[in-house]
Structure formats: C-alpha cells, structure tokens
Amino acid sequence: MVMIEISALSKHYAGVTALDGLDLSINAGGTIGLVGPNGAGKTTLYSLLAGYLRPDSGSVKVFDLPPGDPGLCGRFSILPQDAPLRKSVSVRRQFVFLARLQGMNRKQAEQDVERVLDATGLTGVAGRAPEQLSHGLFKRAAIAQALLGEPELVLLDEPTAGLDPVATREIHGLIRAQGQHRTIIISSHNLDEIQDLCQSIVLLDKGKLVRHASLDELVERLQYLTLTLSAPPVTELATWLTELNGVVNVHLGTSGDRRVVIEFDAENADAFQIQVLELLSRHSIGIENFSRGKDLADSVVDMMANN
Amino acid sequence: MTSTGSFSLRRVLILCQNDLWHSLSGRKGLFFLIPYALFWYLILNKLAAGAAAWLQQPAGLTMAGWMFSPEMAMSLFRNHPPTLSAFYLVALFVLPGFCMLAGCNQLAGDAGRGYFRFLLSRCTRTEIFFGRMLTPFLLTGLATLIAGILSTWIALQTDNHETAEIIAYALHINLILLLYILTLLSLMTLLSARFKSAGATLFSAFMLVVLVKTGSFILKSQWPELTVLDYLLPGHVAGLLVNPEPGMELLGLGLLPIYVLSYGSLAWLLFSRRSL
Numbered sequence: 001m002v003m004i005e006i007s008a009l010s011k012h013y014a015g016v017t018a019l020d021g022l023d024l025s026i027n028a029g030g031t032i033g034l035v036g037p038n039g040a041g042k043t044t045l046y047s048l049l050a051g052y053l054r055p056d057s058g059s060v061k062v063f064d065l066p067p068g069d070p071g072l073c074g075r076f077s078i079l080p081q082d083a084p085l086r087k088s089v090s091v092r093r094q095f096v097f098l099a100r101l102q103g104m105n106r107k108q109a110e111q112d113v114e115r116v117l118d119a120t121g122l123t124g125v126a127g128r129a130p131e132q133l134s135h136g137l138f139k140r141a142a143i144a145q146a147l148l149g150e151p152e153l154v155l156l157d158e159p160t161a162g163l164d165p166v167a168t169r170e171i172h173g174l175i176r177a178q179g180q181h182r183t184i185i186i187s188s189h190n191l192d193e194i195q196d197l198c199q200s201i202v203l204l205d206k207g208k209l210v211r212h213a214s215l216d217e218l219v220e221r222l223q224y225l226t227l228t229l230s231a232p233p234v235t236e237l238a239t240w241l242t243e244l245n246g247v248v249n250v251h252l253g254t255s256g257d258r259r260v261v262i263e264f265d266a267e268n269a270d271a272f273q274i275q276v277l278e279l280l281s282r283h284s285i286g287i288e289n290f291s292r293g294k295d296l297a298d299s300v301v302d303m304m305a306n307n
Numbered sequence: 308m309t310s311t312g313s314f315s316l317r318r319v320l321i322l323c324q325n326d327l328w329h330s331l332s333g334r335k336g337l338f339f340l341i342p343y344a345l346f347w348y349l350i351l352n353k354l355a356a357g358a359a360a361w362l363q364q365p366a367g368l369t370m371a372g373w374m375f376s377p378e379m380a381m382s383l384f385r386n387h388p389p390t391l392s393a394f395y396l397v398a399l400f401v402l403p404g405f406c407m408l409a410g411c412n413q414l415a416g417d418a419g420r421g422y423f424r425f426l427l428s429r430c431t432r433t434e435i436f437f438g439r440m441l442t443p444f445l446l447t448g449l450a451t452l453i454a455g456i457l458s459t460w461i462a463l464q465t466d467n468h469e470t471a472e473i474i475a476y477a478l479h480i481n482l483i484l485l486l487y488i489l490t491l492l493s494l495m496t497l498l499s500a501r502f503k504s505a506g507a508t509l510f511s512a513f514m515l516v517v518l519v520k521t522g523s524f525i526l527k528s529q530w531p532e533l534t535v536l537d538y539l540l541p542g543h544v545a546g547l548l549v550n551p552e553p554g555m556e557l558l559g560l561g562l563l564p565i566y567v568l569s570y571g572s573l574a575w576l577l578f579s580r581r582s583l
Contacts, residue, residue, distance in 0.1 A: 047582075050424065050427055050428060051427050051432070051583075052423075052424055052427060052582060052583045053582050053583075054580060054582075068427075068431055068432060069431075070313050070314060070315065070431050072428070073315075073318070073428070073429055073430055073431065074428075074429060076428055077428050078424070078428050080421065080424035080425070082421065083420075083421035083422065083424040083425060084420055084421065084422060085422070085425065086329070086422060088333055089329065089333075097321070097325045098425065098426075098429060100321050101318055101321055101322070101426065101429040101430050102429050145425060151428075
C-alpha cells in the first residue's frame, strides 16, 4: 500500500531551493531512513508532509489525502525538530490533552499516556514541566508524544541528535520496537543509526531524490566485504588481496584509516570470505570487524559523488 | 481521493478547554484577568455607592449632557436604568483595550514558537483557528457577563425602574457587549495571525490605533468625509451603539457582524497560508 505519494514537489525560501521537483513514493511498513547532507531538504519534506508548510508547486498525499485534511488527524504523528512543548504545564497533562485531541475520552487518554510514559521510561518525571527536564529527557518526551494512540505513520526528525550514548541506545530500542507495529520514517545524519534501524533509505541532495532503495541494495551485500583492521593496513595488503581469485577492486582508506573495502565477483561468497581470512591470518593481520557489504556511509558518499 | 474526517467541534472544544485552563492558571490569563477584575471592582463599587443614581439628577444629567449630548444623557440616564447605562458606557469604552490584552496571544506566540507542530497531526488548522478565537471570547465574555450581572444586581437595589425593565435592559446591553467583544477580538485575531509573538501583536494593535486616530484627525480637517476612516477600528462603533437617534443603534449592530466576517476571513486567510 502506498502511504506517501509525492509528485513534482518544490519549495523555495527567499531564493533558496529546498525541494526541487521531488518525486517519491513510500509504501507502508518498516522503518525508512531519510538521509542527505545539510540543506538536502529533509526537514522541509517533513514540514510539507505534516502540513506545517504549503508547497510552492507539486503535490503531496499521505494516505491518499492532502496534508491538513481532517481524515489524517491521529493517523500520523511527528517528532518535530526543535519544537517546544508548552512551558509550565506538566508533561503528563500535555500528553492527556494531545491524546484527547486524537479522539480518546479522558479515561482512555490517561491510560494511553501511562502506557507511553512507561514505554519511554518517563513515568517518574511526567509530573514535571518540560523546562524542568534535561535535554535527553525532553527529547524522549517529544518522541513519546508521537507514540500516543495508534498512528500508522511516525515521522521522527533527528530523534537522537544531542543525546548521550545511553539515551541514544534506549531510543533506538524504542524505535525498533515501534517499527514492528507501524511505519516509521527517521531523518538523521547518523548513518550508523540509519543502517542499524532502517530497512530502506531515501537519499536526498539539493532538494532532489538521489536514490530510494532497500538497505541491502545500497550496501551491496553480495559484492563487497568491509574489514576493520586492528591497525592501519600495510601497503602490501592491497597487492596480496588483489592476487586472490575473484577480487575486482580493493579500497584502502587514507593514512591511518583501518578500514578495507573489497569488491569481489565470486560464485561462492562464503568460500571467498574464508580465503580473505586465511590471507590475513598468514600475514598476522588482526581484525576487529568483518562484514558483508559496504558501509552505508561509503555508499552514500559514492552516490552523492556520482549525483 | 476521499477524506474520512471532517471539521470536529469536539476537537475545537478540547482545544478551547485546554487553552482556558492554561489562561486561568498561567501568567497569560492573569495578565488580562487581574487588571480586568480590579477595574470592575472599582467601577462597581462606585455604582453601588449610588454614583449612577446621581447621573439621573439634573446636575448629573447636565454634566453627562456636556460630556456626550443632552439627548444621549437623557436616553441613557433617565429613560434607562442609570447603573446599567453607566456600566454599558464604561464597558464600551474600555473593552477595546482589554480585548487587546485578552486577544494578543491567540495565534502569534504558539505559531512563532512552533508549538502548533504538536497539534497539526491531531487536528486541522481550521480547528486550531476557531479554538483559539473562541478562548479569549469566552474569557472576556464571561468576565464581562459577571460584571454585567453584578451591575444588574446593583441596579435592582439602586435604580428607580421596574424590575422587568431592568432585566430586559440588562439582557439587551449584555448581548450587544458579547457581539462587540467578538468584533474587537476578530481584529486581534487578524493581527495575531500575522505576528510571531503576543508582544508584537499587542504593539501592532496599539500602533494601529495610534495611526488610524492620528491619520483620521489630520485628514478630517481637510476632507471631513474621511471620518469614515475611524471605522477601521471596530471600537468606533461604540458611538453608534449608544446614539439615541432612531436607527443608529441598529446600524451599529449591523456593522458588528460585518467586522467579524471581514477581519475573521482575513485572519483565516493569513493563518491558513502561514508557515507553522
């Protein structure tokens, strides 16, 4: 089922093009990453989907309805970037109000708020006003409000920006759990996060769609091996690897980079991997990480360079 | 493409209920309510002490006639219960200022801060617009009605008019005041839809009054027919509403919904296109 349908969408701000004739179609299900450099148009796209902004031209449809249509109320939710909850009003009270707007009566709203507070670990601080929360707790509260009710689509704009690693991990767990029940679109600069959480990626640059594909396609799992060595590689390593059967190309990073990416064309990928491991063992080269496919970051950089 | 939803009065009322609670429990509401309550306390105290009854006397009528016109003074303080007329007059002339305070933060602050972003996935712009317009109307309307009820009670104690006449006149002026409040607030809705903070909205309202009054004063000396400029401000209709000449009150009453529709439509046009 098509959840989001975007056609020839353009938005300009004072001479700056944020979105430039964007065409995009997103199906329901799974977690989707929205990536791109600063100014790619990610936040503008969210703002148009949520109806914060009006497009200059083109069309947007969410569940086959234009943003702002009453039929969308409660069917999607959003973590807006940098928007504040109301000051001086407890998080719990604000959540009950938001849940009631989604169609629940007071009792249902109170129950749903407790469910969400519990799931996000905010129960203990829900009596506080937003300005009394730390940055991490506030961010969690902002994400929590997006989980009230049963939204079919959740848009999260930079959900872990500015969070410490522990809070980030907790938010990731929450997103992973929610992603099993609804479609989530995450905008983030953190490609490790996207690779960890998402099944497909939408890559934007300069307001245009560069690629919309599954994560498997993007990291080209069948043609690449990525190794992180325990020390920067010796210069001969590229030569040794190239001598192996099936190796198409070897990419060593710049000085000090411990990563090696091997492009190969072998019928038996497992046997090829063993050959690589044996070679490293023969030359006493330690490895910290060994994975099938390219890093998403490498893929993204390549696609941007080729765009 | 079919919509499964529609404009929801329930959501408008939830928005309004939440805003009212926020207004009554926070600085935003107290900023309006404390001066308003204090003001009416002082006025009603004077009325209870018989200040309006004095206006019925020849000396009072002469002074009121000098301030307004002898016909208006006679109509207000002799033909109608003077306490209620005094309340009505005072309300008509102070409500523009109090409505500025009550209506300056309808849309501006939350639009500027981005708070509406939390609401827009749950309700429509139209519902936010009507909810936010309704809140200051209820706040100012209820506060004025309370003052009106107290004035009626004082009038029943002090004025030499029939009870039925006092009650009927009280109903008449309070209904007009409610419509007048809605009119004044619609101008504030328009300004609030344009600006990003309550302060900026309040300042722009103040500047609008100064500009219209000054401009009209200067232009009228050259072109007397430009007196119509004063009617850009809905508060100017107050003069028509207390005018005893036949048809003048009706004309004023007819203008009030026109203001609400004109300013309200312009406000909606701005808000519906505004980036939130």
